[in-house]
Amino acid sequence: GAVVSQHPSRVICKSGTSVKIECRSLDFQATTMFWYRQFPKQSLMLMATSNEGSKATYEQGVEKDKFLINHASLTLSTLTVTSAHPEDSSFYICSAHAPHEQYFGPGTRLTVT
Amino acid sequence: DAKTTQPPSMDCAEGRAANLPCNHSTISGNEYVYWYRQIHSQGPQYIIHGLKNNETNEMASLIITEDRKSSTLILPHATLRDTAVYYCIVRVRGSQGNLIFGKGTKLSVKP
Numbered sequence: 001g002a003v004v005s006q007h008p009s010r011v012i013c014k015s016g017t018s019v020k021i022e023c024r025s026l027d028f029q030a031t032t033m034f035w036y037r038q039f040p041k042q043s044l045m046l047m048a049t050s051n052e053g054s055k056a057t058y059e060q061g062v063e064k065d066k067f068l069i070n071h072a073s074l075t076l077s078t079l080t081v082t083s084a085h086p087e088d089s090s091f092y093i094c095s096a097h098a099p100h101e102q103y104f105g106p107g108t109r110l111t112v113t
Numbered sequence: 114d115a116k117t118t119q120p121p122s123m124d125c126a127e128g129r130a131a132n133l134p135c136n137h138s139t140i141s142g143n144e145y146v147y148w149y150r151q152i153h154s155q156g157p158q159y160i161i162h163g164l165k166n167n168e169t170n171e172m173a174s175l176i177i178t179e180d181r182k183s184s185t186l187i188l189p190h191a192t193l194r195d196t197a198v199y200y201c202i203v204r205v206r207g208s209q210g211n212l213i214f215g216k217g218t219k220l221s222v223k224p
Binding site for chain 2: 004006032034036043044045046049091093095097099100101102103104105106107109
C-alpha cells in the first residue's frame, strides 16, 4: 500500500517554543492531507484539512493561528505548533488522500514541558 | 457518513479466530465498510473494505450481512501483535472527506 511518513516521530520542547511536524506521501501525490490529534485513551480527532496550494480548513475549536498548516507541494504538508503549552502535548497523526483510499502516517508524539 | 457501533473491548486467545462485529444500520447504498486498526502509539493501518460481497485479503476477512446493516471482521489466527484498537468506518469510496473515527473495539489477544 501507499506510504506516508512523518518527522519527527517524537519531540520534546519547552513551553513557549514552536515545533514543526512534516508529513510526506512517499509514492503518490496527495492534493488533500488531514491532520488529526489523539489524546491518551481517546480516538483520533480531526484538526484540519490541508489542501495543496490553498489555505487549510480548520475544525471548530482548533486555533488556526496556533496550528499553522502549510501544504506547499503534492507530497508535503507541515503542521507547526506555535507557542506550545503543556496542554498541546498529544499524538499528532497525518493522513494523505490517495485515489479511493486514505493512508496514515506513523504519528508524532509531542511533549511540551 | 453513516454512524457505526462497536463493542468497546474484546478478548481473544492467541491462535484462535477473532470476530469483531460492527453495526451500521443507517448505511447508504453507495457507502463502503472500511476497517482500520491502531496499534498502540502508531498511526491507523488499513485492513480491508467492502461494499456488499464478502472480502478476504492477507490480513483478514470481512463478512457483510445481506441487508448491509452489520459486518464482522475476522482475523483467522490472532497473534499477540494483533492487539490493537479496531475501527469500523462507513463512507463513500473515493470521497475526498476525512475518515471519522468512533471509539472502536480494543482487541486484546492473550497467550
